[in-house]
Amino acid sequence: MELVFLYVNLSRSNFIEKSGFNFSPNYDFEVNYKDGYYELSENKQEVAVSDDFFDKDRCITNITAIVGENGAGKTTLLDYILLSGLSVKQNKNKEYYDYYMDEFEYKKQIVIYKDGDELVCYHSINNFIEFKDPRIKYINVNKDKEFIDNLKNNTGFKNMTKISLTNSLYSKNEISKQGRLDTITLNPNTINGLKNSFFEKSVCFDKSKYDAFNKIPTILSGYKDTKDFQNILDLWYTKYILSKNEKSIFENLVNRDITISFKNVKVYLDKWDEEYLNHYKKDESGLISFRDTWVKSIVKVEGESHNVDIALNLYENLLFELITYKGIKNIGVFGSNQEMIEYIESNVKSINDTLYFKNAYNEIKAYEKCLNNCMQYPCLLPRDDSGYVFNKIIKPKSKELSEFLDLVEDAFLNSESSFVLKYIDIGGLDFSSGERALLNFFSWMHILPYFNKIQTEIEKSLFDNILLLIDEIDLYCHPSWQQKLLYYLIQEAKLNFKGKNVQIIFTTHSPIVLSDMPRSNIIYLKHQDGKLVIDGKENHKETFGTNIYKLFDDAFFLEKQGQVGQFAKGKIQTLIDKVRNVDKLDAERINRLKQEISMIGEPLIREKLISMLVRVKFNDEMSLKEKKIKLYRERIKQLEGE
Template identity: 30%
Template sequence: MAITPARLSFISSAFFEFIYPEKAYGEKVNDFERYSNWLKQNKSPNEFQQICDLMFYNFLIDTDFISDYEGFVQTKIRLNISPVFARIERAKLDGKIHESLLDTVKSVLDVLRSKYIIDKVKDDLSYVLKMNFVFEWVLENGLEILSTDDDIEVIYTKIVADISTKDISTTNNLYFCDAANEIKEFAKLLDKIPLIKNDVPKKDLAYKSGKETREYSRENVLKASEWKKIIQYVSDRVKINEEIFQGKRQYGSFLLRYLNIDNLMFSSGERVFQNVMSWIYFLGCFNKYIVKSEHHTRKDLLICLDEIDLSLHPAWQRDFVDYLVTYINNCYRENNVQIIMTTHSPLCLSNFPRSNIIYLQKTENGTEVDISEHKETFGTNLYEILDDAFYLDCNSMGRFAKKYIQDVIKEIREISYLNQEVYNSYKQKIECIGDTLIRNKLGEQLLKKLKETKGQMVAVDTIDKEIKQLELKRRKIMEEMSDSTKVSEE
């Protein structure tokens, strides 16, 4: 089983199988089951990732790892419920619903539209859940209950009262009974969370609302009861899928069919870190939450991580292996796990002994395994790892910076005359170099040049003075000779 962004669609489909586990070949399928199958097929990988993130948060809470987890934790969660008619309308526009199913659900939706209150649909998540519940129940049991003038709330109440008088051991009665309980429990949680909405008119398609937990600091997140309870409740609804394997139910959570978490947004590095950690956690629970046994993982697991350092902050590169080992030890207690990872990061490599590393080097024949002797990497200085493991040949400095320094060295060597102004300009060039040894050495060379220039200037000044004195003597001698010639002529 490979969990990659490219494979996420397959993993998502396998997870959402709880919405409608396939029946044996030849069994008759009713309208409710056809709709459930369509809903399952239209679940997106993004919806699966939302659940993965919340389950991972719940794991961090349960294991007391959340205070030590260096990855980003979204301490403000925005909840929304997808109305069934909105899903179907969108699918209709995208051509993702078969005409036969569309004809079946249209008659139910037309009646529901005449009964629901648009303002409540826009602002009341519990009301949307009740409307979706009534829609599903009518698909299973027929339109008769919609024949009165009762509104959605009254119809929902009648259905719940009717279910309570029946034997819930039957498959569908159990599903709808559990759905009603979920709506009741979820409504209690929602009552403690403030409503948020934008300022456009409710009739506008751009109008959005939802329930959003308050934002908390990382230190106080465990005290945020509403935040914790939402996460724990969603995680608990995922866990009831185990009952499908035990034959206690045919369908999983009603809530997870329609729940959306709108704001689990991260930077690219945060998302990479979160994805790896949440997928590793989920893979450890895979067999509990995936219906089909052919998708189940084995006891011996091979986890391959390709270029894990991509997009990660250096601090996360440094600590990633520690997190990885900690979470694998906690998530895979009953499994034998081998990890293979590739990396270009010396920060990651310093966590692995040399005996656990295979070095790859580009040659004229392509990329080959390097079997030459390498230095120990575990706990080794990063500069030594860069030089030895990444074939930098002592060139751990950026190429541009290296050329800059070489040019400064060449120019200082070739300077024949250095005045104070030129000296100051080169001094500024040298001061931006971070390596103390190189910076100091170049400073010494520049100062030496300046001293040499000053020495030369002193010598030139001395010679100039001597020349001036000789010129004076010459002039005096010439004057004396001129005077002597005049006396002789007289």
């Protein structure tokens, strides 16, 4: 199913008003509003783009770019597509009649989808004049029982998931609407929320209980950094790249050393102790007393052992969780780490009401076996120094990397929880802002088919139809990456959403990205008189395969402003004014003027200013060529004397 046309009666900000947007290159619908009636019509299309233009396998059904100057409404339109949905008119309650009528003005919509070979027009407008065409089926949602039942049952609309991706920090904070699958929003803000869900999931967590054991996931999710979660996603995506055996834009991701260590739970408990207890003064869960019991028990294990055993923190953390779960008040002091591990193993075997601890113990053993074969990361501090860090290095293309990534993937796909991943500390995954932005998009796309593995209240991850909305797709990306962006986006979408029907709509400021898009697949927006205005495609040149400098002028409305920055433009105008009044300048200022003119990169402007300068500086008996030669000789002498 593909979104073909959307008519917006009125957006919440009133920025979009009575505007129709065509997202398919093969249809050109419009709505005429007159005397309270909305009339749909279609204009004939001269150029049609084939259904397999972007993807011969037709998994990607269509791609649309939205462009325009800042403030033109690109993000506003994407947000409207994501968050707005067809609504049924409500006017049963007379007390709320005015409120409902006002709300309904915002919710009036006309939406046309292509469903197979059929066009289906959904609308919520009673004063609607249908365009008579045998291809189009009309559904007034105010009267359609199936649609009304979908709303009542909270089952979403027409088997479609709308997904919003952006690297912008100024984005929506809600991951999905009430755990539903019809909208999913992934951005730096919502990834933080997803991080909390993931780390809370990593414990057999019962939110109805407020005891010490069930307090642990809340503390962890609160103090774990979003970067900790993103690093895990990066590792999982690394596994995916390696499994494809295909060239990837992230070759450097799979060809770097990764460092691994494990945090001790005491780090998080101390933060909680300092912030929470200093404020509330009371620990109703009893967590602090269990912590004291635990700390005393491992006092002899601490120190030297931590500098030679990569898994020791994991065993100590598991011991702490065992103490809180079983309510152990007195445990004595372990003489060695082996004695502690034997105690843990014995207690794990005795717990029959949950598999959590058995699975955690086995998971630690698996990671320990893998990492014991890896090199130690060199730390130049003495081993008894508190700043000494014991890390293991996993080398690229090694057997250990393959085993390690298998364990990470298994924790996502086949386990209800992962004890190890909630304490893992991953290093070596620092990227440039451009690499980070693009890796965000692709690693986030990779988790979407498995979304229910993190958001456990969701039974399945995605509907059969995907509408992928990407805001500022080129944000932070170097031009060389922008050239590859659409190609790799198509490949990633096909692999991640295999068996789905995927439509992509993105916004961009990049003429390089736009050169991959036919003009028929671009929506041009303008900001005019405080409203969003659609600029007709006929006002713009063809974009596909076009020189990017021409696109910069045309597609981004710079034809009247030129391709020179505003600051440079002002400096050049100042130079022109100075040249015109050069007879008022002394020799030193003239030399400075020549230096500034020589900085101009555009040869036509530079030579024109040089010509203006020599005409004024030297007498008119000399030819222009002679004047230039004399001026340059003076400049050479000046440089030789420096």
